[in-house]
Structures are given as C-alpha cells and as structure tokens.
Amino acid sequence: MRIFDPHIHMSARTTDDYVAMYESGVRAVVEPSFWLGQPRTSVGSFVDYFDGLIGWERFRAAQYGIRHHCTIGLNPKEANDPRCREVLAVLPRYLAKDGVVAVGELGYDSMTPEEDEVFVAQLDLARDVGLPAVVHTPHRDKAAGTTRTLDVVRDSGIGSERVVVDHLNETTVAEVADSGCWMGFSIYPHTKMDEHRMVAILREYGTERMLVNSAADWGQSDPLKTRRTAEAMLGAGFTEHDVDVVLWQNPVAFYGQSGRLHLDPVPGFVVHEPLAPTTFEGNSVLRGARV
Numbered sequence: 001m002r003i004f005d006p007h008i009h010m011s012a013r014t015t016d017d018y019v020a021m022y023e024s025g026v027r028a029v030v031e032p033s034f035w036l037g038q039p040r041t042s043v044g045s046f047v048d049y050f051d052g053l054i055g056w057e058r059f060r061a062a063q064y065g066i067r068h069h070c071t072i073g074l075n076p077k078e079a080n081d082p083r084c085r086e087v088l089a090v091l092p093r094y095l096a097k098d099g100v101v102a103v104g105e106l107g108y109d110s111m112t113p114e115e116d117e118v119f120v121a122q123l124d125l126a127r128d129v130g131l132p133a134v135v136h137t138p139h140r141d142k143a144a145g146t147t148r149t150l151d152v153v154r155d156s157g158i159g160s161e162r163v164v165v166d167h168l169n170e171t172t173v174a175e176v177a178d179s180g181c182w183m184g185f186s187i188y189p190h191t192k193m194d195e196h197r198m199v200a201i202l203r204e205y206g207t208e209r210m211l212v213n214s215a216a217d218w219g220q221s222d223p224l225k226t227r228r229t230a231e232a233m234l235g236a237g238f239t240e241h242d243v244d245v246v247l248w249q250n251p252v253a254f255y256g257q258s259g260r261l262h263l264d265p266v267p268g269f270v271v272h273e274p275l276a277p278t279t280f281e282g283n284s285v286l287r288g289a290r291v
C-alpha cells in the first residue's frame with residue numbers, strides 16, 4: 001500500500017514517526033506552513049521556518065525514505081497581527097522554490113476583517129503564480145466559516161479545481177462537494193473526524209476530489225491515521241484500487257498541479273540499513289556521527 005499524506009506538520013514530529021510512517025506505506029507528504037502555537041513576533045521568524053521546511057525538513061524526511069513537500073503562506077491566526085502580515089512581501093520569493101507545491105494554510109480563524117484581507121491577497125497570489133491553495137476551515141463556527149470561505153474562493157477567480165478546503169466533516173462536506181473544490185478531511189484520535197466516519201462519507205460522496213490527511217502536529221494527533229483510514233476502507237468493502245485513489249492518486253493529482261512533486265524513491269534508501277553519510281548545510285541527522 002502506498003500512502004501520500006497531503007497535510008502533516010512533520011517538523012513537530014519525531015524520527016520515530018518517520019520510521020513508523022515508512023513502515024505503514026507513507027512515501028510522500030505535504031507539510032503546510034502553519035501556526036507554531038507560540039505566536040511569532042517578526043518576519044524573521046517566518047523566514048527561518050520557511051527555510052526549515054524547504055531545506056532541513058525535506059532532507060530529514062529523505063533520510064527515512066519519504067518525499068517531503070511543503071506549502072507556504074501566512075496562517076489565518078497570525079493574519080491578525082500586523083507584525084506577521086509583513087511576511088506577505090516575502091511570500092513570492094518562497095513560492096518560486098522547488099518543493100513548494102501550494103500556497104497555504106490560508107482561510108479563517110475568527111473571521112476578522114484582517115483575515116479577510118490576508119486570505120484574499122494570498123488567493124490572488126496563488127492564482128498569479130499558478131499554484132494550488134490549501135484552505136483551512138475554522139474550528140469554531142465551522143458551517144458559517146465554510147460558506148464564507150467558498151464565497152471568497154469563488155470571487156477570487158482561482159479555479160475551484162486548484163483549491164482544497166480542509167478539516168471538513170459531515171456538516172460541511174456537501175457544500176464543498178457542490179463547489180468543485182477538493183475536499184480535505186483530517187482524521188484525529190479523539191476530535192473532529194475519525195476513520196469510520198470518514199468511510200461513511202466516502203460511501204455517500206464517492207472517492208473523487210477526496211483528500212484524507214492526519215494533520216498531525218504538536219497537538220494530540222496520530223501520523224498513522226492515513227493508514228488507519230485505508231484499513232477501515234478495506235474493512236468496509238472498498239477495493240485496494242479505491243484506497244489507492246484516495247490515499248495516493250488524489251493527492252498526486254491535486255498537488256501535481258504545481259508541477260513540482262518528486263515521487264521517485266529516495267536514491268540509496270534501504271529500510272533498517274545505516275543512513276548514508278550525507279549532510280544538509282554541514283549538518284547530519286546522525287548527531288555525533290562522523291560524516
């Protein structure tokens with residue numbers, strides 16, 4: 001089974017997670033840039049974080065046999081801080097880089113006028129540079145937030161086929177299905193969505209334009225929820241082909257619109273073999289190892 005997790009925050013995860021993900025079939029991931037929990041206070045904090053996503057984390061994932069890509073954007077929560085909004089000026093430079101496959105995560109947190117402005121500006125940017133957009137739906141007021149999100153996407157003129165509206169559930173899926181946007185579902189251990197509810201949604205809406213992710217980050221989350229969803233699908237009578245469509249072909253089709261996916265196996269990677277002595281800017285993941 002091959003799995004592509006289209007939304008996971010690996011820089012908040014351990015190397016054990018990479019090992020377990022590889023063993024579960026995960027071969028590619030997309031890491032959307034997001035809020036770090038601790039508020040940022042300057043653009044420099046974003047710049048170092050973006051550099052980490054396109055550089056170090058990509059290198060680290062490859063050491064575990066996994067292809068890493070990222071999305072770059074100003075997240076909804078920090079769109080409200082004028083010190084953070086200055087990052088909008090540096091985004092075009094990052095959106096030109098290899099390994100950046102979309103603009104995101106964008107969207108609403110509290111639906112403030114500042115969030116509106118930043119959301120629209122970044123959808124315009126995505127349209128202008130020809131990248132897809134990853135749009136998060138708010139955790140509070142989800143139904144109203146989803147409706148408003150779809151209105152903004154429609155008004156922006158970006159093609160709906162280039163947008164994924166993420167963190168959906170039973171109450172928001174129908175509207176997004178009708179909009180022509182891709183539908184993203186984050187499968188969590190205790191909240192939001194679980195794999196069995198996901199299977200019920202796939203039964204009702206089919207597998208087209210469906211993206212399933214773990215959205216694993218620094219909170220309570222599980223990077224193997226993509227695999228658990230695949231198993232739940234098979235247990236419920238979906239075929240291996242259906243599983244491959246949802247957990248591999250769909251993310252490849254969506255992010256493939258960037259023209260920047262790297263999906264060939266990592267050269268020289270062999271499971272359980274010592275890592276090749278490579279470094280990123282002089283730094284190895286093997287702390288203390290001679291390189």
Ligand SMILES: [Zn+2]
Binds near residue numbers: 009034105
């Ligand atoms: Zn996220």
